[in-house]
Amino acid sequence: MVRRRTPRxxxxxxxxxxxxxxxxxxxxxxxxxxxxxxxxxxxxxxxxRQKQAFFAAEAGLAEGREAVRLLLSTQTGSSMPLEATLGRPRVTLPGMGSDTYPWFDLLPGTGVDGWNDYLITKDTLDGSEIRADITDYPEQRNVRYRVFIRDDDDDSDTGFGTDTNRQLWVIAVGEVTNPHGRPTRAVVQALVANTDGQSVFTPGCISKGCGPDMTYDNPTDQNEPTDEETTTL
Known part of the structure; x- marks a missing residue:
């Protein structure tokens, strides 16, 4: 029997x-x-972008609070129609107010659609803030904010277009535009009330009667303690 070779x-x-x-x-x-x-x-x-939008909204809120303080300080009547006082119509943008709770532009800007441009360019900086060794200085041109006011809910019987208790909500919207996508927004608000008296804010317990050393051994108050009942809010 012949055995054949198996090919590799x-x-x-x-x-x-x-x-x-x-x-x-x-x-x-x-x-x-x-x-x-x-x-x-x-x-x-x-x-x-979220941080930029938040800081822009905070800047608008600070500016809006001062504007409302000045606005309320000039009003002597018991009621203030917002549309007539501001001289601006109600805001009709989506998500910014409604027919029931109207919003009004407090600080209309000169930018597109009434926005306030929050620019940081070489023209807006002091010469000492710009380094001479930086030729391509980064600039901020896509940040903006708007500031609105609306009446609070405590005097709803007169309608939300007229203020009667000298309290207004300030709403600031910060936005970072993106040419390649949706913008990033941040919204902050604060209730501003007008007061005629002086407001004093101090750290620690000084405003509660303690001394400058943050203890109740107050050298400016030498009266003996009394047993009278004191009611606090």
């Missing part, structure tokens, strides 16, 4: 397939890394 199998193309597999794995790893890096960059950019 040749691994033709195996090296090419192995190389293609390695290239595919490396390509997938690179794409995954780029995706992770891109998401991290988007997250950081969104966080930065």
């Amino acid at each position: 199998r040749q691994s033709r193309g195996f090296t090419l397939l192995l190389a293609l597999g390695v290239v595919a794995v490396v390509t997938m790893a690179v794409m995954l890394s780029l995706n992770v890096v891109g998401r991290e960059a988007d997250t950081q950019a969104d966080t930065r």
Whole structure:
């Protein structure tokens, strides 16, 4: 019986397939890394825009509180129709007021649609704030804010278009525009009340009767304690 020789199998193309597999794995790893890096960059950019919008809203709120204080200090009557006093119509933007709770522009700006541009450019800075070794100075041109007021709910019997208790809500909206997507917004508000008396705010317990050393051994009050009943709010 003659035994035939078995031909050797040749691994033709195996090296090419192995190389293609390695290239595919490396390509997938690179794409995954780029995706992770891109998401991290988007997250950081969104966080930065949120902070910018919040700071712009806070700036608008501070300016709005002072404007309301000056506005209320000039009113001598018991009621103040907001539309007639401000000389501006109700705001009709989506999500900013309604027919029941109207909002009014308190500080209309000269920007697009009445926004106040919150610019930081080289022209708005002092010369000492600009370093001579920086040629490409970063500027802020996409931040803006609007400030509104509305009546509070305590005098709803007269309608929310007329104030009778000298209290107004100030709403500030900060926005960072994005040419490649939706804007980022932050909204802050505060209830502003007009008072004629002087408001004194001090740290610690000085306003409660203690001395400058933050103890109740007050050298300015030498009277003996009494047993009278004291009622506080």
